[in-house]
Amino acid sequence: MTRPLRLVVFDMDGTLIDSQEFILEAMRRGFAAAGLPAPSDAATLSIVGLSLPEAIATIAPQLPPAVVLQITGHYKQGFADLRAERGGEADAPLYPGARAALERLHAEAHTLLGVATGKARRGLDHAFHAHGLGHFFATAQTADLHPSKPHPSMLETCLHETGVDVAHAVMVGDTEFDIAMGRAAGFRTVGVSWGYHPVARLRSAGADIIIDHYDALDDALERLGVPA
Known part of the structure; x- marks a missing residue:
């Protein structure tokens, strides 16, 4: 019997790469250039994942x-x-563990990987090139081509591009916007504790499972009923 394909979609900032230093500094520079005081670091990190105009307006x-x-x-x-x-x-x-997790999952014949990020395509391409990640992903969706998270458009496009049934799809992210987007699209959701939103926000958003290290991801996928 042929096993169905499964799809595991990752957020980028705060989930795969720790880019908070650059996000915080770019926000400081953005407000300073407009002659305005910058928001606190905590406020800036609280809106990571939203598209940029919505994040600033928030x-x-x-x-x-x-x-x-x-x-x-x-x-x-x-x-x-x-x-x-x-x-x-x-x-x-x-x-820690991000590349190894991508390598493990990518090696599985019945697993496809995706990205759904608040970055623009240019930023995602920079990240892919800098870390040699692009070949892992069968689908990659960015904020400049979709409504802001938590709208499900990015994940719906991931499903369309890969042909995976939503029953076999999981969203992995570090913010409540990732979790809310996943739930809106009908995905199972895995929150990660090392990112930019506290675990309490992930729980409140309805994360199915929260993990503390990438070593726990494979087991989380099994527990959610989407085994390889």
């Missing part, structure tokens, strides 16, 4: 839309400058 709801767009442009420029100055995603480390 942490600074008093700002008019024109100023939000202005800061958005400054943030993008700040991140581009950081890539030139420090290497950007190349200097943002993979979390």
Whole structure:
């Protein structure tokens, strides 16, 4: 009997790579360029995963839309400058065990991998190139081509591109937006404790399982009923 394909979709920032230093600095630069005080680091990390305009509007709801767009442009420029100055995603480390987990899953004949990220495509391409990750993924969705998380569009497109049944699909992420997106798309969800949202937010969002290390991912997938 042929086993059905399963799909495991990962968030990027806070799940596979730790890019918080660059996110925080780009946000500081974005607000400074607009002549405004930057939000706290905690506030910035709380909105990682949303598309950039929605993220800025969420942490600074008093700002008019024109100023939000202005800061958005400054943030993008700040991140581009950081890539030139420090290497950007190349200097943002993979979390412990991330590469090994991708290698294990990618080696399984009946497992396809995907990415659903708040990054723009350019940023994702930088991350793929910097860490040699692109070949792992059968589908990759970015915020510049979809509505912001937690809208299910990115995950629905992952299903469409891979042909996997939603009953065999899992979303892995570090924020409540990842978990809410997964639930909205009908995916099972795995929260990771090492990212940018505390475990309590992941639980509140309805994560099916929360893991503390990538070594626990394979067992979590089995427990969710999506074995290889």
